Amino acid sequence: MLTVLDSINLSTEYLKKKGIDSPRINAELLLAHILKCKRLQLYLSYDRPLKENEVILYRELLKRRCNFEPLQYITGSVEFYGLEFRVTPAVLIPRPETELLVETVINEYREKKFVKILDIGTGSGNISVTLAKLLPEALIVAIDISEDALIIARENAEHNNTSDRIQFLKHDILANTPLADNNFDVIVSNPPYVTINDYANLDNELKNYEPTIALTDQADGLSFYRAITSKAVNYLKNNGKLFFEIGHCHSLQVEELLSSNNFKNIRIIKDYQNIDRVMIGEML
């Protein structure tokens, strides 16, 4: 009989041979998912023998991971800003960099009583749900072009008890139809910003599994920044602020878009790797 420790050791070797990064953590997280426990709890049950059905399921999940299916789609969940989010291939897997975007909004509005926020390209709802959780009087409109993504986002809002303050709407921000709502204090967006050329060179793990419409605008990576900066005047209040996540090489161009659309006090925040990651502009 294979014990928990034997299985982790064998699977780590197998994942390593197949070229999976961080094989030990992957092996542990997949087993923890099967045993419905936290990864660290595995350490307390190293001698526990695995049941036959657990071994069969573990093999299946390891095989999927070896095909470079992202771990988060296999387990169906991800942690973002300390909250749990369900993810499926309909939504982008929330990235740690995006926590900086959310943190920046929270730091700016923590003292304000009421904030009205528009989240453009909500995906799994990670930004909206986290903001609703940490800014308890915020009212949020979250839009996405993908109906399938909105289904997951609504589930995540329910799961994190924030659904009463988030309205999820299907809306194409690149189209000419205006949103019915306006007078927002904040627009926040992590739009698809990978250029068509960079998209071709992305790892298969992203290209084969994550939604293409969440990653790239099929152009120069700036389409959403152009559309959002030019439409923002219709949606933001005076003194309203726009918060963007930006790609590693877009800083100058996005800054120019903001200033040519009358945004003032433009600021850039770097991430922990010292890369320009968040851009803020004020509509004065």
Ligand SMILES: C[S@@+](CC[C@H](N)C(=O)[O-])C[C@H]1O[C@@H](n2cnc3c(N)ncnc32)[C@H](O)[C@@H]1O
């Ligand atoms: C980079 S993902 C961001 C997802 C999530 N907000 C996050 O930070 O992880 C971009 C999102 O924009 C959505 N999207 C793509 N084209 C759109 C459009 N024309 N109008 C509105 N949303 C769009 C995608 O479906 C996707 O959910």
